[in-house]
Amino acid sequence: VKNDINKIDPLSLVASELGGITDNISRILETGNPTLSKVARHYFQATGKQIRPLVVLLMSQVVNGLALESHSTSQITSDFAFIDRSVPENLDSDKESMIRDSIIRLALSQSLNKDLYNPTINMNNNVILPTQRRLAEITELIHTASLVHDDIIDGSDTRRGIPTSHQVFGNKMSVLAGDFLLARASVSLARLRNPEVVELLATVIMDLVEGEFKQLKNINSDGSNLQYSDLNAPNEDSFKYYIQKTYLKTSSLFAKSLRASAVLGNASDEYVEMAYIFGRNLGTAFQVHSFNFTFTIKMALVDDLLDFTSSQKQTGKPVGADLNLGIATAPVLYAWQEFPELGVLIKRKFSEINDPQTALLLVQKSQGIAKTRQLIQSYAERAMAALSLFPPSPSRQALLQLTHSLIYRTK
Ligand code: FPP
Ligand code: MG
Ligand code: MG
Numbered sequence: 001v002k003n004d005i006n007k008i009d010p011l012s013l014v015a016s017e018l019g020g021i022t023d024n025i026s027r028i029l030e031t032g033n034p035t036l037s038k039v040a041r042h043y044f045q046a047t048g049k050q051i052r053p054l055v056v057l058l059m060s061q062v063v064n065g066l067a068l069e070s071h072s073t074s075q076i077t078s079d080f081a082f083i084d085r086s087v088p089e090n091l092d093s094d095k096e097s098m099i100r101d102s103i104i105r106l107a108l109s110q111s112l113n114k115d116l117y118n119p120t121i122n123m124n125n126n127v128i129l130p131t132q133r134r135l136a137e138i139t140e141l142i143h144t145a146s147l148v149h150d151d152i153i154d155g156s157d158t159r160r161g162i163p164t165s166h167q168v169f170g171n172k173m174s175v176l177a178g179d180f181l182l183a184r185a186s187v188s189l190a191r192l193r194n195p196e197v198v199e200l201l202a203t204v205i206m207d208l209v210e211g212e213f214k215q216l217k218n219i220n221s222d223g224s225n226l227q228y229s230d231l232n233a234p235n236e237d238s239f240k241y242y243i244q245k246t247y248l249k250t251s252s253l254f255a256k257s258l259r260a261s262a263v264l265g266n267a268s269d270e271y272v273e274m275a276y277i278f279g280r281n282l283g284t285a286f287q288v289h290s291f292n293f294t295f296t297i298k299m300a301l302v303d304d305l306l307d308f309t310s311s312q313k314q315t316g317k318p319v320g321a322d323l324n325l326g327i328a329t330a331p332v333l334y335a336w337q338e339f340p341e342l343g344v345l346i347k348r349k350f351s352e353i354n355d356p357q358t359a360l361l362l363v364q365k366s367q368g369i370a371k372t373r374q375l376i377q378s379y380a381e382r383a384m385a386a387l388s389l390f391p392p393s394p395s396r397q398a399l400l401q402l403t404h405s406l407i408y409r410t411k
Contacts, residue, residue: 010398011241016058018130018321021053024352028137028184039169039177040184043144046160050252052143055135055282055402059258059275060132063265115238131264138201139257148174148210166270168380196263200256211248214241231343234333241402242333251283274304274386281383282403285376288330289406292372293333299364332359335366344366377407 011018022044029040150156151164152171158164165174171354182205189201195283229235262272297359328336328346336342345355383403390396 002290008394008401010054010058010402012397013061013126014054014128017057017133017136018050018053021050021133021140022047022229025137025231029181031180034141035173036177036180039165040180041174041176042162042168043159045406046162048160051138051286052257054262055254055279056132056136056139057128058135058399058402060128060261060265061126062390062393063262063267063271063275064127064129064401065393065395066265066267066271066391070358079152090405108120129264130243131194132261134192135190135257135260135264138188139253141181141185141188142201142205142208143183143253145178146212148178148211152178153216172305172334192264194264195358197260200260200263200336204253204256207248207252211250211252213374214245214248221268221305228343228347231347233341233343234328234336235349238328238333238336242328242330246284246287247280250287254283254286255280271390278386280384280404281379281386282399285379285383285403285406288372288379289376291329292331292369292376295329295363296369299360299369323376330372331363331368333368334371335359335363335368340365373407380404380407 024043025044029037029044031040056295148161148165151159152166152174156164157167165177169177185201189198192198228238255276256279259272259276262275267275332342332346336346342359342362343354345359348355350356350359380403384400387396387403388399
């Protein structure tokens with residue numbers, strides 16, 4: 001992957017749209033009960049990265065540009081004749097994943113790099129439909145609802161640099177505020193008057209809950225606990241389980257909301273599919289990357305390179321939280337391939353006092369971080385391959401850059 005891509009500031013393309021979204025979210029959280037509104041608005045006073053609305057808005061511009069330019073889709077349509085136009089209920093089945101693999105292969109064979117890094121830029125694709133703007137808001141509402149509940153489950157003290165909702169308002173009001181955010185998102189969703197989009201985003205909510213459950217209880221769909229069957233090394237199931245959990249917890253929202261933005265933009269089935277594939281791979285690269293980042297900070301901490309408070313300030317998260325909760329993530333799973341003794345720690349969810357520190361030191365000695373970087377790169381490249389099948393435009397360039405930055409960014 002080349003490093004010299006044309007620089008576009010992704011934020012600059014949709015900055016005012018993003019500002020409008022924050023304002024509108026605050027407006028629609030108005031209720032007859034000022035306390036409920038206050039609790040529901042808590043996380044919106046500290047602006048997060050808004051990465052989900054950002055990519056939804058950019059993808060909206062990409063697909064709307066297609067319609068505006070009446071870009072010739074005939075070649076694309078014949079290339080994708082093998083796509084089964086069934087309703088997206090089977091999005092995650094094996095058959096669908098074979099189709100996705102064929103699309104990625106096709107993209108790669110059409111020479112990913114040909115026009116990807118030096119596009120003739122079409123400046124006419126800045127249209128965002130009102131429904132797509134609402135969709136961007138809905139993604140942020142659903143995401144924030146899940147964070148309010150997640151912080152209660154994890155017992156986290158800070159989020160986005162401010163005290164968590166339950167720290168300020170207590171568990172009871174916070175659970176209800178999370179429910180309210182989800183309910184408010186559902187009303188907005190229904191108002192889009194598009195059943196396919198309603199189904200997509202409703203499925204995202206199911207996926208979030210299932211992903212969180214998967215993390216809570218390391219159980220396969222058949223009730224077994226195969227991924228830790230041999231404590232000396234991870235098996236294929238350990239990685240499969242981790243990637244599946246990551247899909248449910250993070251990539252599903254990216255994938256299905258980007259798919260929805262293409263549906264709302266009346267894009268052809270092929271482009272709808274590509275928007276989904278792009279989102280699915282970007283979401284996974286994004287999640288693995290952000291965890292890898294917090295993980296490296298924790299490792300530095302073990303070395304006393306950073307003190308507790310500065311690390312907590314940088315990440316806005318309590319240090320060691322993930323490890324203490326016993327989640328075996330990519331760096332740990334890779335380290336386990338080299339250090340069999342990690343198996344026991346993983347199985348008991350790092351529950352003994354020195355476990356997190358021991359695990360961090362072993363990961364540090366291993367190829368865990370380097371291999372996780374390769375994993376991120378492979379997902380980012382698949383995302384870029386899907387993106388390369390859209391015609392060039394500033395918004396496509398911005399999405400490309402955003403994806404590309406996950407490979408090289410060290411923070
Ligand atoms: C953050 O993960 C949490 C999520 C991405 C999803 C949490 C989902 C639920 C709590 C299910 C309920 C869902 C809804 C829609 C109300 P993390 O704890 O690994 O990351 P963090 O460090 O950001 O807390
Ligand atoms: Mg958490
Ligand atoms: Mg959590």
